[in-house]
Structure formats: structure tokens, C-alpha cells
Amino acid sequence: MALVRVEVKLSDKAESIEAEEGVSVESLLQKLGPQWRNNVIVIVNGRVAKAEDSIHASDRIVIFPLLAGG
């Protein structure tokens, strides 16, 4: 099964993770630490993804912390 590379821009420590082709965003979030599970924004191909969306090998996926202002 193809693997999907996911950029995780949450801290200095974790840079990327791999996930299986077709996995849901919700499952992807389980790979993150518990402090992040309801605390991130998952952007797939430039758009905010929903928990039930599935991801594919050709997707660009980046996970950011949810920020409160700038």
C-alpha cells in the first residue's frame, strides 16, 4: 500500500509522519500526541480538511497548530 507523507509543523521535534493511502484525517490525527488531537488544522491541497476526508498519495498535507490570532 502506498504511503502518504504528511508535513507536521507543530514544533521543532516532529517534521513529518507517514500514513497509509486512503486513511481518514481523523485516523491521521490519532498519530499525533494527545495534546494536539483537537488542537490542529489539517490543510490538504490548500484547504482545511474535515475529519472524515481521506488522504491520498498525491495530496499535499500540512498540519499546523490552531492559533488564536496574529
Next chain:
Amino acid sequence: MGDPKRDLKILRIKMSNKIILEETVPEALTLLGGRAFTSHWVSSHVDPASAPLGRGNPFVIAPGLLAGVPASSIHRLSVGAKSPLTNGIKESNSGGNVAYKLARLGIKAIILEEIPSEKDFEILRIGPQGATFELASDLLGKGTEESAVGIHARYGKDVAFMVIGPGGEKGLSTGAIIVSDRDGFPARILGRGGMGAVMASKGIKAIVIDDSGTKGAPLADEGRFKKASQNYHKCLKETPQTSEIYTKYGTAAMVDVTNELGGLPTKNFSCGRFVGASKINGKTIYQTILERGGDPSHACMPGCLIRSSNIYVDKGGQPIVRSLEYETLVMFGPNCGIDDLDELAQINRICNDIGVDSIDLGGAIGIAMEAGLLPFGDIAGVKRLLEEVRLDTLLGRVLGQGGAITGKVLGVRRIPAVKGQVMAAYEPRSIKGHGVTFATSTMGADHTAGFTIREGLDSHQKERQVAASARMQVNGMIYDSLGVCLFAHAAVRNNHELLAEMVNGRWGTDLTPPDLRKIAIKALEEERGFNRRAGLGPSTDRLPEIFCEEVNPSSGTVFDIPQSELDELKYI
């Protein structure tokens, strides 16, 4: 257990004759702080038809309801008036140490009324013994940096201050007020809506706060406050955003997020992705500051655990600006086609020294670039234009009136402004919730008035964005009124129980989260009512037409939320 509300006072100062009245706080106003106070005062005391820089427009200063007592990120300061930029109601708020010291002096609000009979600028000094005036002749025309040195030389290193620069003195609609930070440096900005020009119209160059000898702000129920603040602090410490992300990368952490969404305003909001984004993002700033020996994690107000501010230094380790943050970085960076951090820090410093809103000026210069006055990416040209603003040339005055006026003068169609105020650094076609806030906020195009990205919606879709904005506009009012830094929202979220309990410990009340929302909604409705009476009807609650027609090439989207939905926005 005492009642701290009884000892509060409002200073009302008639600038026409310098009569200072110390008034007790009416019961109905005791639980209004910060923005809720300033907006209530303006909406109930100001003729909406009054001239923003005239005698009928008071300048209202109010610390947040929680300011002054020992807890993190709760000492924000609000100022309010009718805005010369939007011609509507305006509140602008900042961190720093002024609200903290005002609260320790038991001051609920300062209200400068009428205008002076002579046009001499003065310094208003407020201390435990009351308020006095001193001539500010030696500071006149000086930038805020030199003014701050003069203030400390005259009043000592421990005072807090608010000061205007040439931008405010000349009555520019982008005139800002610079506020001292925890260390007494001129570093925090009451930037939006021309509040520096309103302060100048009262003949005031600086307000100096001296709380020496005070015992601190009292707590009605110390045990209750301590318990609530411990829970709040635990929340801040356990949330990665408030214990790590903001602390390391500051607000510039947002650059990567908005760029990825196609929402990073680039070249006068013509698109939403910038090739040089990685050169100016939070990580690059953090590493640059660390390598050079600056401070990437600085607290702007006493006791702050988040420490999202920074001291950006040059290659020799000398400070350039306190602090280099997202909005200025983007409005003069991608929006003007510039990706050089050191130059952006210098530009930021110049704006602060002149005392102008870097969001509106960045917007104005981006518009000037689109008009062909200078090319995108022209750093020397940007500095030359800012010098024109400082020198008060004709072109400088046009730019200093903000992006909306600049766009009209230069004949540019793409003017990223609502109610005369330039949009903050979020592209509304790809971050549509922010577009709703820009359109419908009582403040004009202001991001903090209703920050929707945290809601986790697909920002390219129009569905549910109006409700998200409405919810976050209420949330923004709660934070602005309590004086709580919006960044704490990453930890507290909409758990207003924590905040309500801190209020109850501070003031001896029994407020619930619904009470906080009720106060906030009333304040928002007062603001909207003022704007309607001032002539800012529903037709002004719109984004510029071009954002509804021209596709953002970075996201493939336009702002397509129907006007009828904007008109139906209800605070919830």
C-alpha cells in the same frame, strides 16, 4: 472581603479649561471594562454626527476588567472614540504596562473631553496624588523613541506611558499611540483607527502613569481568584500554543498557515501565496533572533507566561524593533513584495517611531505600488515614502490618511479596505470567515474583532462562516473587555467559566459565562447602533466589490457570501 468596586474612580478632564473631575463609578458601569466601557461611553455620550477631531468627541481610556492583579496575559488597555479613519465607533487595544498601573491606581477610566483653547501639546501625568499637566514643548515633533527617552529622563525609569509621534500630532487618520512595555520601552501599539490623532486633538503628547507607592489592585475574594487563576495558568502551561508555539515563534507562526491556505496577502492583495514566505516565517525569525543574541520570547506585560513578543536584533546584536509581528511583517512583506527580515524590522521601527498604524500604512504603500508609484519589492522606496509621512509632505499626508484615501487619490480599483480601514493580513477570498468579520465588524476591517481560523471550518467554503464570525465577534468582545490577550484563547477556548471565575474573585461578583456573553452582546449592539446613527448602514457592511468578482489565483475562490447573509448576522 471588601468591595474593590467602591474605591474605583473615573477621571474626567475638560481639555478646554483643564478642570479635572474625579468621579465615582456608577453601579451600571462597574462590570464594564476595556472595550465594553469605551464603547458604552462613546455610544451613550457622543453625538454620532460629531467631528472625530472636534470638541464633541471624547477620548476614552479604560483598562480591562481583570487588569492589575497577578495573573498572566490579562493587562490589556483599551482606548475608544469616534474614529477619524472609519467615521464610526472605534476601540483599539494593546498590551504593555499602562493598564496594569492604571488598575493599581484604582482608575476605571480616563476621559478627555472637549479640546484645548490653545494648541500647545502637554503631558498628562497621573499618579497616586492625582493628575497634573506639564508642557511638552521639548518633545514636540519628536519620534516616539526620542520622546520615550525624554519621558524617562523627566519622570524616572519606572513609569508607564502612552505617547504619540508626528503621525498623531499631524492629525493623520492612521496616527497611532505607542504604549510602554513591561520594561518601559515604547513597544506596544494602539494602532488602528487613528486614535493617535484623537489623542492629539486633545493637545496631549503623552500620558504618563506613575504607580509608585501603591499597594496593588485589591481582590474581593483572594481565595476564589487564586483558585481560578491557578486553573487558568495550568491551562496556559498545558496547551502547546501558549507554552511553546507563541513563545518561540510569536505571531509570525501564522505566516505558514495563511500561506498554505492561499490567504497570505501578497502584492496588494492580488494573490494569497508568497514565494518568500519561508524567509519571514516564525521559525526563521526565531532562529535569526537566537543566533544574534536577541530575545525571541519576551513578555510585553507583567507576569505573562505566553511571551509571544520578541526583541528583534541586527547582526551586531543591537535591538531593531520590539516586536516584529505578523501583521506588520505581512503588510510590508508579502503585501509589498518584500522578503528581507532585517529591512522589515527597520520599516516596522520607522512606523512605530512616526507613530502610525503599520497595517494601514502597509496597505497604503501596497496600493501605491500597484498604482506604479514604485515597484513591488522596492525597499528604499518604502522607506522614502515613510519619510514623506514623517515630514508631512503632501504625498505623505495622503498615505498617512490610510489605504482607502490613497487608493482613491491614485485611482486604484483594488482597495483592500472596509469602512475606510485597511484589512489586516488575511486574504478574505480564501479565509472567508475573516472576510465576514472584515465586512461586518463595527470596527472596519479588523482581524481581532472576530478571529475565525480557530473554528476549523474549510475557510474556502462559504457555509457556516457568518455564524463563526458572529460567535468570534462576541468572543473578541469578551476578551477585549476583560483585558485578556487573545492568544490565551488558544488555551482557554470558549471555556468562559475560567474567565468568569477570575472576574468573580477580583470583583466579588457571581457572573456566569452567559453573563459575560450577555455583556459582550450588549456592547456590540451599542457599537452597531452608534455606527448606524453615524451613517454607517448595512451598505457599509460589505467587502469591496473586486473581492467578490476577481478570483484569488492562490485558492481559486472569490468572496461569495451573499449580502443578505451578512445583513442577517446576529451576535450569538
